[in-house]
Amino acid sequence: MKVPLFDPTSAIEPLRAEINAALLEVSAAGQFILGPNVEAFEQEFANAVGADEAIGVANGTEAITIALRALGVGPGDEVIVPSFSYYASAEAIPPTGAVPVFCDIDPSTYISTAEQVKAVMTPRTKAVVAVHLFGNVAPVAEIEALGVPVVEDCAQAAGSVGPGGRPGALGAIASHSFYPSKNLGAFGDGGAITTSDKELAERVRMLRFHGSRDRVTYEEVGFNSRLDEIQAAVLRVMLPQLSQWAQHRAAVGQTYSELGLGDLVTLPQPAAAATPAWHLYVVATDNPDQLAEQLGASGVESRGYYRSPIHEQPSMSAWPTRQGTLPGTDEAARRHLALPISATIGDDQLEQVVTAVRAALGR
Numbered sequence: 001m002k003v004p005l006f007d008p009t010s011a012i013e014p015l016r017a018e019i020n021a022a023l024l025e026v027s028a029a030g031q032f033i034l035g036p037n038v039e040a041f042e043q044e045f046a047n048a049v050g051a052d053e054a055i056g057v058a059n060g061t062e063a064i065t066i067a068l069r070a071l072g073v074g075p076g077d078e079v080i081v082p083s084f085s086y087y088a089s090a091e092a093i094p095p096t097g098a099v100p101v102f103c104d105i106d107p108s109t110y111i112s113t114a115e116q117v118k119a120v121m122t123p124r125t126k127a128v129v130a131v132h133l134f135g136n137v138a139p140v141a142e143i144e145a146l147g148v149p150v151v152e153d154c155a156q157a158a159g160s161v162g163p164g165g166r167p168g169a170l171g172a173i174a175s176h177s178f179y180p181s182k183n184l185g186a187f188g189d190g191g192a193i194t195t196s197d198k199e200l201a202e203r204v205r206m207l208r209f210h211g212s213r214d215r216v217t218y219e220e221v222g223f224n225s226r227l228d229e230i231q232a233a234v235l236r237v238m239l240p241q242l243s244q245w246a247q248h249r250a251a252v253g254q255t256y257s258e259l260g261l262g263d264l265v266t267l268p269q270p271a272a273a274a275t276p277a278w279h280l281y282v283v284a285t286d287n288p289d290q291l292a293e294q295l296g297a298s299g300v301e302s303r304g305y306y307r308s309p310i311h312e313q314p315s316m317s318a319w320p321t322r323q324g325t326l327p328g329t330d331e332a333a334r335r336h337l338a339l340p341i342s343a344t345i346g347d348d349q350l351e352q353v354v355t356a357v358r359a360a361l362g363r
């Protein structure tokens with residue numbers, strides 16, 4: 001039996017009829033941009049996250065850019081971001097006019113500590129993009145205690161729980177992605193911004209609609225960045241399932257540990273007081289690509305996602321790291337390997353993964 005790295009379809013199979021009905025309703029209603037489903041989903045998603053407001057946008061990348069713009073980030077500013085993340089976390093910064101400043105991560109959790117953020121702060125630091133990578137929960141309150149607002153990048157952390165609440169309600173403002181393979185995935189691109197600051201929420205609504213509040217006066221150069229009505233209708237059917245899917249993802253981490261995976265490779269450590277709804281279950285080992293090849297031969301998919309950290313990507317060459325090397329980032333980039341996880345993966349499949357890892361490492 002093959003064990004795929006992820007499985008975005010099994011979980012939504014029982015919802016298929018309801019989703020199809022919702023799609024037909026949107027088709028019949030004929031209102032495709034900023035209609036009733038977007039408005040209802042924004043309220044439902046805000047409630048699920050525990051923030052006062054949610055604003056639907058086109059995708060998780062623009063969500064970061066717009067959140068930064070709402071905070072007033074612009075030319076001459078610096079925005080701190082971890083180099084070990086999905087590329088979009090940093091790509092979203094230059095379009096504001098600000099420059100990305102790369103910070104390190106703790107390779108045992110894959111997230112940045114407040115100390116690592118502090119190490120690269122300057123008087124120009126205007127905001128920090130704190131990434132809840134792989135579903136783990138970044139220390140947002142500790143970072144904001146340094147005196148800078150945080151944009152939480154929640155793209156991989158739908159359903160996770162952290163100290164003091166859920167990702168998306170821990171800092172000034174937060175970005176979310178509904179890319180199909182994420183923990184809460186639509187039938188195409190989609191994203192949202194959450195905040196409990198009314199003024200920021202109003203700025204986001206203005207920025208996502210071409211920089212206009214009333215569609216007559218255009219006060220800032222903004223974006224055409226909305227969540228589609230069709231995607232909102234799909235997401236409204238899925239959202240009530242999120243906490244159950246998240247519980248399963250958290251339980252997979254437990255089960256991998258109980259099966260002895262931690263004797264073979266280094267397991268990801270949940271951040272203090274966090275219950276991660278693991279988006280990817282990422283372990284560390286000395287020769288990950290060799291292990292991946294051996295696992296593949298026994299039908300178990302695995303993959304290193306961020307083998308080259310963002311600061312080494314050609315597009316980022318104008319912004320070298322402030323401290324030279326980022327040792328935690330380099331270690332994680334070299335050693336990480338994502339193993340199979342999904343909202344429905346069964347214990348038999350997890351056993352097959354652990355057995356395959358044990359055999360591959362000759363234990």
Ligand SMILES: *Cc1c(COP(=O)(O)O)cnc(C)c1O
Binds near residue numbers: 060088089
């Ligand atoms: C997926 C992802 C994004 C970007 O989201 P899109 O909806 O694909 O634009 C940003 N940050 C992280 C950490 C992601 O995983």
